[in-house]
Amino acid sequence: MTVQLPNPIVRHADTALDVLALERDLTDRVDGEVRFDAGSRAAYSTDASNFRQVPIGVVVPRTVEAAVEAVAVAREHDAPVLSRGGGTSLAGQCTNHAVVIDWTKHCHRLESVDPERRTCVVQPGIVLDELNRQLAPTGLRFGPEPATHPNCTLGGMIGNNSCGATAQRTGKVVDNIAGLEVLLYDGTRFWCGETGEEELDAIVADGGLRGEVYGQLRELSRRYADRIRSGFPDIPRRVSGYNLDSLLPEHRFDVAGALVGSESTLVTVLRAELELVPVIRERTLVVLGFPDIATAADAVPAVVEHDPIALEGVDRKLIRDEQLKGMNPDALAELPQGTAFLMVQFGGDDRAVVEEQAHRMLDALHESEHEPDVAFLDEPEREDELWAVREAGLGATAHIPSRPDTFEGWEDSAVAPERLGEYLRRLQDLYREFGYASDTGPSLYGHFGQGCVHTRIPFDLYTAEGVRQYRAFLERAADLVSGLGGSLSGEHGDGQTRGELLPRMFGPELVEAFGAFKAIFDPGDRMNPGKVVAPARLDEHLRLGGTWAPFAPQELHFRFPHDGGSFAQAANRCVGVGKCRQQSTSGGAVMCPSYQVTMEEEHSTRGRARLLFEMLDGHGDGPLKDRWRSTEVRDALDLCLACKGCKTDCPANVDMATYKAEFLSHHYAGRPWRRPRADWVMGWLPLLAALVARLRLGSTINALGRVHVLRRLGTRLAGLADRELPLFAAETLVDWYAGRGPRGTGERGEVLLWADTFTNRFHADVGRAAVEVLEDAGWRVRMLEQPLCCGLTWISTGQLGVAKRVLRRSVEALSDHLRRGGLVVGLEPSCTAVFRADASELFPEDHDVRRLRDQTVTLAELLTEHSPGYQPPDLSGLDAIAQVHCHQHAVMGWDADRALLRKAGVDVERLDSGCCGLAGNFGFQQGHLPVSRACAERVLLPRVRAADPATVLLADGFSCRTQVHEFGHRSGIHLAQLLRRGLSKAG
Incomplete structure (x- = not known):
């Protein structure tokens, strides 16, 4: 029986x-x-790529069956559908x-x-x-593990x-x-996998x-079998x-495969049956140093012969970028000599056997043309740290101080491992031809054992000419890798970046087959249209592009020195890697x-960054039109705890706490009556607390606070x-000290103890302990x-005009001491962080503020770094x-x-x-208590409750x-109080 194939897909013309x-x-x-609001649509407008398309709406189904129904409704309205995982696609x-x-x-259930x-x-x-984590008791795991493993979904x-x-x-x-x-768009639903001839019949x-x-x-x-066998790269x-x-x-007619x-261009995946592999119990890592990245690539085939479980390549440029951003400092110190490195990992159940494998490889490389410099690591903690160097590649290369931004586009090409050295040399020649090469980049790294190369390139995606160069480079690079028998994508897929380039790799006949394949599942082109088949142009729907012209606010409080003074550039800092979406x-x-x-998504750092980007409306068609007055942005920022975790944890160093403060300042400018009452109470807490102390009302307020009704x-x-409360x-710390006066020999000199509001007026014993210890x-x-x-309190509530006046007064009072x-x-980490970070971002050109930043230390820093012996x-x-x-973690x-x-002999576990979920004023605001407590209940409170009563809970905040x-x-x-215990014990 002859079966008629459907006509290949052509690009769909959307109807009303x-x-x-x-x-x-x-x-x-x-x-x-079901969310069709402007804020949700803005949050999902892009992924980790160069592209932006505002969705029609977002559906968050509670069950798999609900997702099936959502597709059915979309079909009735002829609406396209995109099934999305972690949103980190490149x-x-x-x-x-x-x-x-x-x-x-x-x-997100593990069903069986x-x-x-x-x-x-x-x-x-x-x-x-x-x-x-859930599979751990079985001794099994799912094998493939992208660098985004803490947040990527199986779908x-x-x-x-x-x-x-x-x-x-x-x-x-x-x-x-x-x-x-x-599930097909037409409602057809089935399980699929390998299919024998009888079953297929x-x-x-x-x-x-x-x-x-x-x-x-x-x-x-059957029709395309010979062309598939000859036209698909065997890599x-x-x-x-x-x-x-x-x-x-x-391959046994494997429809699932x-x-x-x-x-998401063919079907919606509802469930998956995964094949698992045993957990490897013993690992060892060998790092090989080479004079350049292409020479390192030349050695890959010789290393692969020894069956490593992982073989990664990184160059010195990536290492330098991480050093400039302060990432993974301990691990970087472990690297051997060289400007390029192969990270070779061996694994098994027997430690001795694993190490023997590594030594056999080194013996084989010794005195060969591939002999490297070697760092042999056998400490699991150190191995994990060094592995983090490689996994941080995307974020490390995105935004480097004093360098042009880099972008995806040629992010994951692949060739046969034996041709990798040749490919890297020719790729670097292409960089030089297009003016992308320099002493500082682009860096080259990736899964060298399988010939896959990662890189981010300083494309100029801000001008029309830059976009033309971007297109020309991708076309030339596609011809280069195809000519070497390679693949345009070795990991991250085609999407829109490479869909248009597929004919250069596969030729017209196989591209025709791809179109016929899509037409079997999705003849109406309603599943993620414009990707892979009948694709949009690679320079279409750009998130930036030559016509991007965002609102550029000039009257800013923070000066955004790391983003050229531009709030637009700060909002554009997020590269979509999704590390902020970690569930644990x-x-x-x-x-x-x-x-x-x-x-x-809207309450992730990435989601908020997307809303801020859309708020600036650089394309004129965005869902957010009210700029600083946007209620959608305000609502998304409402649950930002301003914890500053993203300032350090985000590989692109997005600082949402700062962006939130800047936004709130403008959002309420000229209309203070719209501010929540809590902003006034918590923001002006230092003055209210001072008034309480002056009127000697502390004990009265404490007593009234114990009466629940009041x-x-x-x-x-x-x-x-x-x-x-x-x-x-x-007695305040300042009053106590005024009555007591300075004591001690002072042989190390004089230090000024900052009496912040929280220590001075609430937890004064912390300050007294610090004085005694110092x-x-x-x-x-x-x-x-x-x-x-x-x-601090005015900064966190976005009352930045007052915050700057308060801060300037403090800097003036400290100036003589600083000079x-x-x-x-x-003593209070959040206040210390203001001196170490926020102050210099508010006043980057003030020399006293710079001195304050550089001369403010924590108690531990003073005792370890400034107190020899x-x-x-x-x-x-x-x-x-x-x-x-x-804030201590972040700054x-x-x-x-x-x-x-450790020096004091304390056996301490950092949780x-x-x-903690309180985060200054956040946990005290109406409506925030459920989120505040839920943050604490995730890890902190259960661990505290389980601790032995004799165990000390150390919490500087x-x-x-x-x-x-x-x-x-x-x-x-x-x-300070813990160290004072030791003084009492010694006394």
Whole structure:
């Protein structure tokens, strides 16, 4: 029987769509969250690519069946559909003018595990790290692991045919799929996978829509079989094009395999049955140094012969970029000599066998043409740190100080490993020809064991001529890699970036086959149209482009020195890598607490950055039209805790706390009556607290606060949440010190202790402890007679005009001390961070502010870095858990504290708990209490409750101590108080 194939897809001409009717029907029929509001559409307007298309609307289904119904409604309205995973795609496949289905919030279950068959069934929204965490008791895991493993979803990985470094051992996603449950746009739904001849005959004979699809697929595979075999590159990393080779008899007519990597252009994946691999118990890492990256690539085939489980390449330019951004400093120190490196990992169940493998490789390379310099690492912690160097590549190369921005476009090409050195030399020649090469970039790195190269290039995507050069380069690069038998994409897919270039790689006949393949599943071109087949041009729908002309506000408070003074450039800093969407903190990460408890794109750092970008309306067609007055941006920023975690944790160093403060300042400018009452109360807290002290009302207010009815009335009038209020100190720190005066020898000199509002007026004992510890260490302590303020509370509430006046007054008071070279010791991390970061971003040209930034230290920094020979009190045998304040994590770091505690003999565990959830004024504002408490309940409070009563809870932050005291019923202490215990013990 001859089966007629459908006509290949041509680009769809959109017809008029009744958006209101579509939204109404989705709302009425779909069990989920239907969002057609401007803010949601702005948040999903782009992915991690160069492209931007504002969606029609967003559907967040609560169940898989709800997603099926959403597609049915879209079909009735002839609306295009985009099924989206983590939204980190680098070729534009996750941005479209379509109904976006976001699976991540609800449809993220591991439905079943079969350890004997080594398989599991998952819903598409589950994140890879979370899946592997749940699989850990079985000793199994899903093999492919992209660098975005903490936040990429299995649905997205299937859509992209993801790989990662582990693909050296486990292969691509297509090699690890047992079956898929899929939904066609027309409503056809079935499970698919490998299909034997008898089963295939039966399916076709049964007829129906599924039988028709399988019959057409069989005819397609027969018609194009010879061309597929000859025209598909025989290399490890061919990700471009559809996987038509999976339909060949030698691959058992694997329909699931053919659909992997189809980027939501064919079907909606509802569930996946995954093939699992055993967890490798022992690993060792060898780093090989070479004189240049092409020479390192030449050595790859010789290394591959020894069966490493991962083989990555990085060049010195990537290392330098990470050094400039302060990323992974400990790991970078472990590298051997050279300007390019191969990271070779061996693994197995026996440590001795694994190390023997590594030594055999080194012996084989010794005195060969590929002999490298060697760093042999056998400490798992060090290996993890160095691996982070490679995984940080995308973020590390995106925004480098004093350099042009870099972009995707030629981000993941691949060739056979034996041709990798040749390819890199010719690619660098092409860089030079187009003027992209320099001593500083572009860097080259990637999965060298499989011939896959990552790079970000300083394309000029801001001018028409720059965009023309971008197109010309991609065309030439496509010809280069195709001529070497390679693939345009070796990992991240085609999307829009490479869809137009596929004829250069595959030729017209196979591209025709791709069109016929799509037409079998999606003849109306309603599934993610404009990607892969009948694609939009590679210079169409650009997020920037020669016509991009954003609103450029001039009257700014923060000066954005890292972005050329431009708020538009700051808002454009996000590259979409999605690290802010991690569902669990790891390694002391903080970003992004509100996303971690809401699972909402709009409440991630990335989502907020997208709204700010759209607020500037550089294309004139954006959903947000009110600029600084935008209620959508205000609402998205409302749940930003201003924790500053993103300032450090985000690989692009997005600083949402600063952007939020700047936005709020302009949003309420000229209309102060619109500000929430809590902004006035919490923002002006330093002056209110000073008034309480002057009138000696502290004890009265403390007593009234203990009466629940009165407290509830007071907090409601103030616009605050009904929660426990901090107690005023019986005696302020400044008053105590004025009566006591300085003591001690002062042989180390004089230091000024900053009496911040929280320490001075609420937790004065922290300051008293610090004075005693500093004097014992040989410092003479001085304090300002008149307590001043850093302006933190006005900054966090966006009252920046007042904040600057307050801060200037403080800087003037400190100027004489600073000009003499004196150090300022900060005890409250958030206030210390103002001096170390915010002040210089508000006043970047003020020399006293620069001195304040450079001469402000934490207590631990003073005692470890500025007190030679200092020996802290002996606290041996003491166990502690430490909740590190967000601003300390983001700005000052905790290394000095860790070193000091270790020297004192304290056995301390830094909690991987992220933000405590109070975050200054955030947790006290009405409406924020559920999110505030949920942040604390994720990790912090359960860990505190489980701790032994004798274990010390170390929490330098006033907010952290307050949050734990109210909800954890434990009292946290400051480092100063802990060290004072040692003094008492010694006495």
